[in-house]
Amino acid sequence: MKTNEIRFRDGLAYERYMGIWSQLAGEVFLDWLAPAAGQRWLDVGCGNGAFTERVIARCAPSSMHGVDPSQQQLAYARAQPALQAAVFDEGDAMALPYEDAAFDIAVMPLVIFFVPEPARGVAEMARVVRPGGSVAAYAWDMLGGGFPYEMLLAQMRGLGHAVPSPPSPEASRTEALRELWSDAGLEAIETRAIEVSRTFADFEDFWSTALGAPSVGSTLAAMAADEHTLLKARISALLPVDAEGQITCRARANAVKGRRANPAP
Structure with a gap:
């Protein structure tokens, strides 16, 4: 594996590391989308189904599909009781395995920065929604901290x-999100920031969660003991700790939504 590659293979570890964050941001995102009930949904890059579960719980979809390249993540999603009504497919965001206009809403939660060619991914989402259908995404503000x-x-x-x-x-x-949506021919484009916070029980809760991260967990585990201790001490000193020892961390995502144009009369 190249040093800059990130692979998600453990659905349970991902749930603790990022799934909870995804659901926190996803609640705000769904409030903003305010979708009608009875829609045909596609979750692109669904992973272990953390966001898919929120759609089913909140939006009463008539059908729910998720697509992801990780067999391990999909296996975790398929095993969740709350996701038994969903259909999960293995596939690539840049070549979605669906017919044109197959869905009413396509969403890409916390995924677009993982797509090697984001424009192709957005174009594919636009292709598989019906005219008048919605295409939306949210992504951590990776360059803005x-x-x-x-x-x-x-x-x-x-x-x-x-x-x-x-x-x-x-x-x-x-x-960039606004430009990607515009270049895909989408209309009525809107953007917004999403800010969320998550509380860890204590430092060890935060640290053991980080150890399960696909992006840094293996690097942390391979560190020399003295360097590992130094890093822990630095992080412990920087994290905000309340009187009960709890740690509240904050994150910010950028969101975008647009509509596929109706054909000219």
Whole structure:
């Protein structure tokens, strides 16, 4: 594996590391979308189904599909009781395995910066929704410090470690998202920022969660003992701790939505 590649293979570890963050941001995102009930949904890059579950619980879809390249993540999603009504397919965001106009809504939660060619991914979402259908996404503000674990990554880089990064972090910028949606021919484009916070029980809860990260977990585990101790001490000193020992971390995502144009009369 190249040092800059990130692979998601453990659905349970991902749920603790990022699934909870995804659902927190996803609640705000769904409030903003305000979709009608009875829609045909597609979750592109569904992973372990964390966001898919929120759609089913909140939006009463008439059908729910998720697509992801990771067999392991899909296996986790298929095993969840709350996701038994969903259909999960293995596939590539840049070549979706669906017919034109097959869905009413296509969403890409926390994924666009992982797509090597984001424009192709957005064009594919636009293709598979019906005229008048919605295409939307939200992504951590990777270049603006919005990633939930950016403090940890910065400290690791400061110690000289190469931290894996997604292939298209620039696609998470608000301006880039608006341009991608416009270039795909989508209309009525809107953007917004999403800010969320998550509370860890204590430092060890935060640290053990980080150890399960696909992006940095293996690097942390391979560190020499003295360097590992130094990094833990630095992070512990930087994290905000309340009187009960709890740690609240904040993150920021950028969101975009648009509509596929209706054909000219």
